[in-house]
Amino acid sequence: MKVSIIIPVFNKAPYVRECFDSLVGQTYPDIEIILTDDGSTDGSAEICDEYAAAHDNVISIHAHGEGPAAACKSGLEKATGDYVCFVDSDDWVDTDMIERLMEHATGGPEEMVLSDYVIERTDGSKTYVYQDIAPGEYYQEEIMEKVIPRLWGLEDRAVSQSRCMKLYSMDLARNNINYPDPDLKFAEDAAFLIPCVLDADRLYFLDHAAMYHYRFVNDSAVHRYTPYLTENITRVRSIIRKAISDKFWDEPETMERLLEDYRAESVIQLIFAIKNELRGDKPGYINKIRNLCKDHENAEVIREKPVRIKHPFNLLIYHTMKHPTRLNCRILRLLMDLHEK
Numbered sequence: 001m002k003v004s005i006i007i008p009v010f011n012k013a014p015y016v017r018e019c020f021d022s023l024v025g026q027t028y029p030d031i032e033i034i035l036t037d038d039g040s041t042d043g044s045a046e047i048c049d050e051y052a053a054a055h056d057n058v059i060s061i062h063a064h065g066e067g068p069a070a071a072c073k074s075g076l077e078k079a080t081g082d083y084v085c086f087v088d089s090d091d092w093v094d095t096d097m098i099e100r101l102m103e104h105a106t107g108g109p110e111e112m113v114l115s116d117y118v119i120e121r122t123d124g125s126k127t128y129v130y131q132d133i134a135p136g137e138y139y140q141e142e143i144m145e146k147v148i149p150r151l152w153g154l155e156d157r158a159v160s161q162s163r164c165m166k167l168y169s170m171d172l173a174r175n176n177i178n179y180p181d182p183d184l185k186f187a188e189d190a191a192f193l194i195p196c197v198l199d200a201d202r203l204y205f206l207d208h209a210a211m212y213h214y215r216f217v218n219d220s221a222v223h224r225y226t227p228y229l230t231e232n233i234t235r236v237r238s239i240i241r242k243a244i245s246d247k248f249w250d251e252p253e254t255m256e257r258l259l260e261d262y263r264a265e266s267v268i269q270l271i272f273a274i275k276n277e278l279r280g281d282k283p284g285y286i287n288k289i290r291n292l293c294k295d296h297e298n299a300e301v302i303r304e305k306p307v308r309i310k311h312p313f314n315l316l317i318y319h320t321m322k323h324p325t326r327l328n329c330r331i332l333r334l335l336m337d338l339h340e341k
Helices: 013-024 044-054 068-078 097-102 140-150 170-176 188-199 229-247 252-278 285-294 296-304 312-322 326-340
Strands: 003-009 031-037 058-062 083-086 111-120 126-129 136-139 166-169 202-215
Touching: 003 013, 003 044, 003 068, 003 097, 013 031, 013 044, 031 044, 031 068, 044 058, 058 068, 068 170, 068 188, 083 097, 083 170, 097 111, 097 166, 097 202, 136 140, 140 188, 140 252, 166 170, 170 188, 188 229, 229 252, 252 285, 252 296, 252 312, 252 326, 285 296, 285 312, 285 326, 296 312, 312 326
Parallel strands: 003 031, 003 083, 031 058, 111 202
Antiparallel strands: 083 166, 111 126, 111 166, 136 202
16 A cells, blocks of 8 residues: 655755655655645755655645645645655654554554654754553544543643654545644644544554654744744634534534533643743733633633643643732743743
8 A cells, every 4th residue: 555755844954854865765665755845945945856856756846835734735635645644844754664654554544553753852862752542453432432532631642643653544634634724833733633533433553663753943833932822722722623513413412522521622722822921022921821811711611621730830830820810920930931041
């Protein structure tokens, strides 16, 4: 069976060769590599064309700055594989990753094979991240009972919400690629991955298979202030609710249970949003955090959907979410400044 590998590319020239080399060197024989440049201006687009000219199974396509979700969709429109993987252009993978993923593919139209990853830092240190779920096969009833409850609402993700380090049957990917809003600049992965899991008939989790290398970059959206993050979180929340309603409209009890359970994810998302505001400009950050916590829907979910938090700084944020005083906001800002110096 053929595998399409889609790599959205935007201004990652220092990293793309390492990424592309890890893909053209895959041990699995039947792959196509689709490089979807999204209007790069740093030479990344030319590198994509260079690899396409040098390798018969590499395709280079060019978009116009429409964002990673649109770039992935463009790649899927060109793909001819039975399965698809996504790789971010500043990351890289083990050369046997596709072969090892495909060992557990059955040819089913709605299945996924999920692996693990390594966080790679510029100082050479690594952190291996393994999904906190028993390896092996999960079918529909087990997905509902054992996987989906661990997909959201947890401080440390039991199942990664990244679209990467996973193998999707092509039909499953195409049926869900329209959920991510093209304007999303943060958490677009979750807007694709969660609908795929909700749709899947079969999931296979590999056992401690960290074959995907995630490059830790300090200027990425999760490590710096991003003015659009809170709005994006709200959009993603709406997208997941729509996906649940779309897929379980004929099972109203299941639909209502999933919608209610998903509310716990809003608490986790608020922690990200408050961290983001703490990185923002000092004038106004207190009011922004207080407004977030006092928003009617947010205040209700904070009150009604308790979550387990264990990381000390997140515990302080969670306390502030319940008691958004100016003093608590100032303490958080001071600790954030000290931690990130």
